[in-house]
Amino acid sequence: MAVIRDIMPAFDLLQPTSASDAQKLRQQYGGDAWIMAGGLDSFDWLKDRLRKPKVVVDLSGISELSGVRESGDGVEIGAMTTLTEIAHHPLIKSQYGVLAQAVEVVASPQIRNQGTLGGNVSQDTRCWYYRDGWPCYRAGGNICYADTPVGRNREHAIFGANRCVAVHPSDSVPALIALDAKFVIQTPKGQKLVNAEDYFVGPDIDITRLNIIQPGELLTSIRIPNTWAGSKFYFEKVRDRNVWDFPLMNVASAMKVSGGNIENMRIAVNAVSPRPMRLKAVEDAVRGKPANAETGEMAGKLAVQGAVPLQFNAYKIPLMRNLVKRAIGGVQEAQWA
Amino acid sequence: MGLVQWATSPWGNSVPIHIAWYLIWVCAIAGLLFMIVHALYVGIFAKPKKFAVNDTPSVIAGVPEQVIRHSFVARAFHWVMAISMFALLITAFLPKVGVKFDWVTYHWIAGLVLSASVIFHIVHASFWLDFWSIWPDKIDLRDAKRRMMRALGKDAPPPARFAKYPLENKFYHFVILCSGLAVIVTGLFMMKRVNTLGIFSRNPYIFGDMTWGMMYVLHGLAGVGLIALIMVHVYFGVRPEKLPITKSMIFGHMSREFYLEEHDPERWLIEKAKKGPGYAPSDAD
Numbered sequence: 001m002a003v004i005r006d007i008m009p010a011f012d013l014l015q016p017t018s019a020s021d022a023q024k025l026r027q028q029y030g031g032d033a034w035i036m037a038g039g040l041d042s043f044d045w046l047k048d049r050l051r052k053p054k055v056v057v058d059l060s061g062i063s064e065l066s067g068v069r070e071s072g073d074g075v076e077i078g079a080m081t082t083l084t085e086i087a088h089h090p091l092i093k094s095q096y097g098v099l100a101q102a103v104e105v106v107a108s109p110q111i112r113n114q115g116t117l118g119g120n121v122s123q124d125t126r127c128w129y130y131r132d133g134w135p136c137y138r139a140g141g142n143i144c145y146a147d148t149p150v151g152r153n154r155e156h157a158i159f160g161a162n163r164c165v166a167v168h169p170s171d172s173v174p175a176l177i178a179l180d181a182k183f184v185i186q187t188p189k190g191q192k193l194v195n196a197e198d199y200f201v202g203p204d205i206d207i208t209r210l211n212i213i214q215p216g217e218l219l220t221s222i223r224i225p226n227t228w229a230g231s232k233f234y235f236e237k238v239r240d241r242n243v244w245d246f247p248l249m250n251v252a253s254a255m256k257v258s259g260g261n262i263e264n265m266r267i268a269v270n271a272v273s274p275r276p277m278r279l280k281a282v283e284d285a286v287r288g289k290p291a292n293a294e295t296g297e298m299a300g301k302l303a304v305q306g307a308v309p310l311q312f313n314a315y316k317i318p319l320m321r322n323l324v325k326r327a328i329g330g331v332q333e334a335q336w337a
Numbered sequence: 338m339g340l341v342q343w344a345t346s347p348w349g350n351s352v353p354i355h356i357a358w359y360l361i362w363v364c365a366i367a368g369l370l371f372m373i374v375h376a377l378y379v380g381i382f383a384k385p386k387k388f389a390v391n392d393t394p395s396v397i398a399g400v401p402e403q404v405i406r407h408s409f410v411a412r413a414f415h416w417v418m419a420i421s422m423f424a425l426l427i428t429a430f431l432p433k434v435g436v437k438f439d440w441v442t443y444h445w446i447a448g449l450v451l452s453a454s455v456i457f458h459i460v461h462a463s464f465w466l467d468f469w470s471i472w473p474d475k476i477d478l479r480d481a482k483r484r485m486m487r488a489l490g491k492d493a494p495p496p497a498r499f500a501k502y503p504l505e506n507k508f509y510h511f512v513i514l515c516s517g518l519a520v521i522v523t524g525l526f527m528m529k530r531v532n533t534l535g536i537f538s539r540n541p542y543i544f545g546d547m548t549w550g551m552m553y554v555l556h557g558l559a560g561v562g563l564i565a566l567i568m569v570h571v572y573f574g575v576r577p578e579k580l581p582i583t584k585s586m587i588f589g590h591m592s593r594e595f596y597l598e599e600h601d602p603e604r605w606l607i608e609k610a611k612k613g614p615g616y617a618p619s620d621a622d
Contacts, residue, residue, distance in 0.1 A: 135344030141354045142553050143530065143541050145347070162441060163531055204439035206432075 008046045012055040019064055019220050023186040025057050027216035033057050035218070037080060037119030040111055045124070050133045065118070065220060068092060074225040076184075079118025083172070084109070086117060096224055098233035098252050102175035105237045108244040118219050120172045121183075121199065122211055125274070126246050127156065127166035137163045137207050146310070153310040155248060158317060160273035162204040165310060171237055173200075173276045174252035177268035179228050184221045185213065193223070197268070200275035210275065228254040228266065232291075234327040238319060247271040249316060251323040257291050267327055269303070272320055279303050279324065286328055296329025341554050346546045353550035356557035358433050364561040368568030375572075384488065388601075389495040396602050404596040404607060406501070406585040411466070414458050415586055421451040422567060425520075429560055441531055448524045449536075455521060470501045472511075476604065477504040500604035513566055519559035523552045 011034070016022040026033050034053035036042040037060075045051035059065060065080035068089045075091060083103040086092055093100045106112055106120060125131075125138070127146055135141030146153040147165045156165040173196065181196040194212065199219075201212050213219060231254040239245035253267040265283050270276040282299045289295040300321035307317050344354045407415070424447035428440040462468055480496030481504050487493050502510070526544070528537045544552070574583045581595040596602075 133345075134347050135352075135354055139344075140342070141344050142549065143546075147539070148541055161532070162439070201437075204441065205437045 006047050007049075008043075009049055009052045011046075011053050013058060014055050015058045015061045017061050017063075019062055019186055019218065022057055022059055022062060023188070023216070023218040025055070026218055027188050029055050029057075030215040033215070035059065037122070038082070038115040039119075040107075040115050041119060041123040044131065048131075048133065050131075059118075071223075074223060074227075074229070076221050076223045077117055078221050079219045080116045083112040083115045083117065083120060087112065095226070095229040096175075096179055096233075098178055098235045098254060099172065099175040099224070101233070101235040102171045102237075102250070102252060105235075106171045111244075117172060117222060120170050121176065121222070122213065122219060123170060125166035125210060126169045127164075128152075130166060137203070138166060140208060149311065151310070152312065154312040155246075155271070156310055156313055157273050158304075158307040158309050158313060158320070159277060160202050160204070160275060161308065161310075162202060162207070162274075164203040164207050164274060166203075166274055167271045168200060168210055168274060168276050169246045170270060170276065171247055171250055174250055174268035174270045175235060176222060176224070177276060177278050178233070178252040178254040178266045179224045180254075180266060182223045182225075183219060184223060186218045186220050187214075188216050191220075196222075197276065197278045202273070202275045228256075231256050234330075236323055236326060238323070249319055249323060251320075251327050253327040255291060255328070260290050260292075262286050262289055262291050262295070262328070265328075267324065269320060269323065272307075272316060281305075282324060282328075291328060291330070293325065293329035296325035296327070299328050300325035340558075348546075350546065352546045353554050355550075355553045356561065360557070360561045361430050361433060361564065364565040365568070368565035368572075371565070371569055372572045379576075379578075387487075387495050388498045388599075390498065392597065392602060397597065400593050400596060400602065400607055402593050403590040404593060405590045406582075407589050409589065410461065412586055412589060414454055414461065418451060418454045418458070421447045421454065422563070425451060426560075426564060426567065430564065445524070445528055445531065445533055448521070448528075451517075452521050452525060455517060467501075470605075471507055473504055473507045474500070476500075477507065480504070497604070498601035499599055500601065503599075509566070509570070513563075513570075516559040516562045516566060519555055520563065523556040523559070526552055527556060 014025055014033075016025055022035075026035065032054040034042060034046075034051060034056045036056050036058050039058075042051075042056070046056075059080055062080060065078040066085075067078050067081055068086065068091065069076045069078075070091060075096065077086060077092075083106050087100050087104040089100070103112065103117070103120070106115060127136075127138070129145035129151075130136050130138045133139070134145050135143075136146075137144050144164050145151055146156050147161065147163075153165060155167065157167050176196040179196075182193045183196060183199045185192050185194065199211050201209060234253045234255070235251070237250040238248045240248065247270060249269060249271045251267065251269045253265060255265045256263040265286055266278070267282055268276055268278045279299075282303050285302055286295050286299050289298075300323075303324040304317050304321050307320070309317060340357055340360065341353045342355055342357050343351050346352045425444060428444040428447060432438065432440050462471070476497055477500075483493040483496040487495070529539060529543055530541050530549075532539065541549070573579050581591045585591040596607075
């Protein structure tokens with residue numbers, strides 16, 4: 001339980017200036033090291049004294065991890081690039097607009113100025129039982145307080161629950177999945193690339209983490225191929241307060257349309273499951289079909305098949321159905337990027 | 338470094354949540370050490386077995402070439418239980434030592450198979466087999482003392498040959514019975530906490546945090562205990578002098594020579610005349 005708030009526990013602050021040094025520090029300290037990007041998730045944990053690492057590795061001094069770099073086959077975004085920089089970057093806005101839209105609605109301007117892409121995709125879940133320090137499954141205990149007859153689970157999962165019903169809270173991840181992004185991870189054995197959707201892990205595999213990063217590994221950048229550059233994009237986030245909130249749900253899609261028909265599509269939703277969901281069945285089902293409301297209706301129904309609502313979040317099923325429908329069929333008030 | 342991991346409940350109480358996971362390694366190492374020490378003892382220090390034998394020619398003549406030890410049903414139970422036990426240990430402990438996979442569903446399904454097989458075994462052994470053949474009797478205890486004295490180099494009469502099961506076998510059965518029932522009973526309650534595809538309705542509030550915590554601890558302690566017990570069981574199963582017993586769990590029978598060497602026909606009766614060649618009434622597993 002969080003007893004003392006706003007006074008952080010003592011730790012050694014390490015501020016490497018290169019990615020390789022940071023990765024070595026992770027390797028050296030293993031589970032005792034806390035990696036801090038923008039600090040927005042980290043300071044919650046540290047000030048609530050729910051995480052007491054021996055060392056904090058602050059990545060903010062590593063210039064090679066920041067910036068948007070155009071490459072021959074796409075674009076590479078450093079893990080420490082701020083969300084504001086991404087949202088305003090001309091190349092991102094013109095070619096990968098779904099990502100610009102997604103990061104533009106993350107939290108508030110101040111948070112976007114400080115928050116980084118790497119931090120946004122690697123942040124921990126916002127389940128309040130877990131964040132308040134209750135000994136739930138995700139915290140190493142033996143119960144999910146949200147998934148009980150009286151648990152408050154309005155924001156929780158309708159897919160992929162396995163003891164824990166928390167959801168992944170990122171806005172940028174569905175856009176990165178839609179763009180077929182690859183995450184670049186520095187490991188002790190060298191560099192490895194993983195598909196955006198494979199960066200995340202569900203509670204069925206590992207209940208205490210949301211991503212596959214191991215002690216000794218470091219997310220250094222995210223590469224977006226130009227495969228989907230300039231496609232028809234759609235992003236929508238639904239939240240309780242439009243000025244500043246985590247998503248109740250969000251959807252991102254990239255669609256190639258020819259002659260009114262969908263040639264190819266990638267679509268992902270988040271905040272419905274402990275790991276962001278790429279809707280492969282939907283992608284397959286809509287290929288070759290007209291990009292209209294009828295196809296969207298069919299896709300929406302397909303998308304929610306297998307959903308299991310909790311006590312207070314059944315609204316997420318029609319919400320997801322409609323978001324998927326709008327991502328495909330469009331909506332009058334929505335703007336194509 | 339305690340045996341139990343504790344946490345603070347939402348109401349501020351300190352409650353146990355599960356065992357400390359280093360106990361997995363403690364039990365695995367304990368099992369390994371037992372095997373090494375036993376192998377060294379048998380190979381270097383142990384004296385040859387010597388039993389009191391007074392079989393009459395008619396008794397010897399009455400023993401068939403192949404003595405049936407386990408019926409097909411008893412063997413089937415044993416192997417179903419063994420498979421489910423291995424599945425339970427693998428799904429329980431591999432994720433704890435770093436091998437990550439979706440283990441929960443496989444674990445509770447294996448647990449249900451184990452529970453069903455054990456219930457079957459209790460009924461089968463109680464009403465169709467010789468229930469008492471697996472429990473120590475006075476002769477076992479007397480002979481245990483004699484064997485101990487002789488092992489220490491003191492004078493003692495040679496012990497009688499075993500009944501159907503040696504005393505060590507009976508003790509092992511008792512220990513595995515206790516640990517097995519502990520994991521089964523606690524495991525069945527714990528199924529109220531996970532999604533069991535509708536078999537059990539979820540309700541984590543049937544017990545308080547402390548009771549649940551104790552249940553998880555008991556489940557864990559019995560579970561890690563089973564690591565050592567299963568290691569030892571497999572070790573004895575592959576030891577050369579025990580292979581006839583292991584083979585009998587596969588094929589159902591043991592040789593006449595091994596039977597007369599290790600088992601006392603007076604204590605493990607072969608009722609050949611009643612049911613034909615090789616019939617053994619005390620077919621408890």
